[in-house]
Amino acid sequence: MIMALLFTFVVPFISYADGGGEGNIDTGGGGMGSGTGQNYWNTNDEGVRITIIRDRDRVPVTIPIDLTNKTPPSTLLHFGKISKLQYQNGASLTPMNKGYISVHPQKELPLIIKSDRGQATLEEIKAYFTDELVVRYIAETTGFDYDTLINGNYKLLLEPIAYITFQGVKMAMTAHEAALYDQILNGGLRSKMVSLTHQNLPLAMFLETSDLGFPAWDGPTSSRVSNDQIITSLGLGIVRFHDSPTTPAPSQTSYQYRTDTDVITSVRLSTSAQITPKDPARVAFHIMGSSYTVTNIVIPEGESQLVWVKWRTPTTPQTVTIEVSASQGQLSVSRITASVVDLNQNLPPDPKATDRNNSFQLPSIPAYSAKTSASWGIWSAHWHEYWVWISKWRWHSDGQGGGYWVDHGYWKDNGWWDYDWTGYTASLTAYQSVAPDSKSPTLSSSRMKSGYGIEINSFTTLSSNAPSSHITGAQHAVSYFPEFSYQTYWRLHDLHTRGYNASFWLKPNEYSTYESRVHFSPLWFPDGPYTPITRILDVWTPDGMLTLQLHDTITISGNLLSDWHIAPQKTK
Structure with missing residues (x-):
């Protein structure tokens, strides 16, 4: 039997070991802030929850077990043995303060959660969960037959656990449970334990490729994440086994969409025998209780084409499962998991005159992946x-x-x-302007003092020979800033002009006296180049989303304090 574990760090790689499975795990995280006497977490106070899942219907077939090198007390506060999959299917968060059971594995677990005092090693995690002896131990501990486990019909769902002290109470929680608990507390957990519960714990494991209805994670791996991102995408790894299952699971893929957005979901339909107008094919998309059917599809023998539907995503973040079926031919995918996320979050905090960052170093400008052209027919x-x-x-x-x-x-x-082929293309171009706030004194149109605001305007052009049912114009733009190392915080833009020549400007700034559409540069930012970047998103075609990155630079020289003059009041 062969076991392969896939990770991505700088580039993807595959490693093989004895045991019989293929892992789907990646990892991230970062530094850990200091806690207080009432709210803290110690390095190595961790474990992993493991559940055996039947692949064809995604049903847990064992009670989850919590492996840990520690000996946590049975009286600590916990939420029972509930897996992420069960929470996704509607299980509720139920706290209990007794009866917690953990298992000390025969082979000690490697470090899982990153911190300033301990770095999780990809190679060690990979070697551990691809070790045949470990897989056998998991089967034995859960009471599940090892040969059945590795026959290709089952998968291991892995979830990192943190043992923390919160408000003086010792607790055990997975990343998913921490996010649900924080929602109940209206951000109370995040306010005290953010580096752990909303960064290092959820980023300790995430998927490289979508599986069991969970999407792959393509977001940041070393910055704080939201509850919605954790619930939909983070805090899990999967081990799958190579033997062919007796009943093939439906092919799957995953997408990430933004809320309240026109999107295009497409699949490829192939055929070994010609599909003619006398008996054309039909493809049905079942989305959120509605069905969309594409009819009159014809394809010559041995060929294929994309088939798609344009629809609007819901206004609230959630996971949407899309089922696809065809009357003839073979579909490239029959189930799509769409993670619908809200971009309008993680706004930069209110800038203060007392803010300092003496250790700041100008970060390099990141290069997000771009797709500026598409073709289909x-x-x-x-x-x-x-x-x-x-x-x-x-x-x-x-x-x-x-x-x-x-x-x-x-x-x-x-x-x-x-048969005739009608081909279509689309291409996206854009440019951006960054200028000082029109209400602030400026040195020039390209120079300003730190502490003042900047205006960011983006202009896009979509060129295409396709009908409107095939495409959308740009619908979102989001900007990132150097003072946050292009992570952690961002600003969403409003759509200023709609259509194929869409333009964007920043949303009004809640900290602006005049509600200006600006971003305030920090007062402490050093003299030199200040370069925000903007990602243009949600230009949809049947061949996928077009996106690109823009950046423009303004020069910082001096700061706004030099514009203030303090003098004694004149008296008569």
Whole structure:
């Protein structure tokens, strides 16, 4: 049996070990802030929750077990043995303060959660969860037959656990439980334990490729994340096994969409036999209780084409499962998990005159992946007539021993279907301007003092020969800033002009006296280049989303304090 564990750090790689499974795990995290006597977490106070999942219907077949190198007290506050999959399916968060059971594995767990005093090692995590002896131990501890576990029909769901002290109470929680608990507390957990519960714990494990209905994580791996991001995408790893299952699971993929956005969801339909206008194919998309059916699909033998539906995402963050079926041919995917996220969060905090960052170093500008062009097409067919005479000779006797032959044949159209391909393309271009706030004193249009605001305007152009049902214009723009190392906080833009020539400007700043559409540069920012970046998002085509990154630079010289003059009040 072969076990492969996939990770991505700088580049993806695959490693093999004895045991019988393939892992789907990646890891991130970062530094850990100091806690207080009432709220703290110690390095190594951790474990991993493991649940055996039946793949075809995603049903847990064992009670989860919590592996840990520690000996946590049975009286600590916990939420029971509930897996992330069960929470996603509607299980509620139920606190209890007794009966906590953990398992000390025969082979000690590697470090899982990163901190300033301990760095989780990818190689060690990989080696541990691909070790055949560990897989056998998990089967034995859960009471599940090892040979059944590795026959290809089952997967291991892994979830990091942190043992923390919160408000003086010792607690155990997975990343998913921490996010649910923080929602109940209206941010109370995040306010005290953010570096652990909303960074290092959820980023200790996440998926490289989508599986069991959970999407792959393509967001930041070393900054704080939201409750919604944790609930939908973080704090889990999966081990799968190579033997072919007796009942193949439906093919799956995952997308990430933004809330309240027009999107295009597409699949590829292939066929080994021609699909003709006499019996065209139909593809149905089932989304959030509604069905969308694409009809009159024709494809020549051995060919394929994209089939898609345009729909609008819900206004609240959630996970949407899209089921796809076809009357003929073979679909590239039959189930899509769409993670719908809200971008309008993680706004920069109110800048203060007392803010300092003496250790700041100008970060390098990140390069997000870009896709600026797309191509796709549609097959059509018309009948090519080819008339041939079908002879049918008959002997006509004259009654005197003679006679003659008469052809009682007929004309028959032995034609065929000619297929035509209509190709479409789309390309995205954009530019951006960064300028000092029009209400602030400036040195020039490209120079300003720190502490003042900047205006960011972006302009996009979508060029395409496709009908409007095939495409959308740009719908979102989001800007990141150097003082936050282009992470942690961002600003969403409003759509200023809609359509294929969409333009964007910053949302009004809640900390601006005039509600200006600006971002305030920090007072402490050093003299030199100040370069915000902006990502243009949600330009949808059947060939996927077009996106690109923009940046423009303004020069900081001096700060706003130099514009203030303090003098004694004149007296009469």
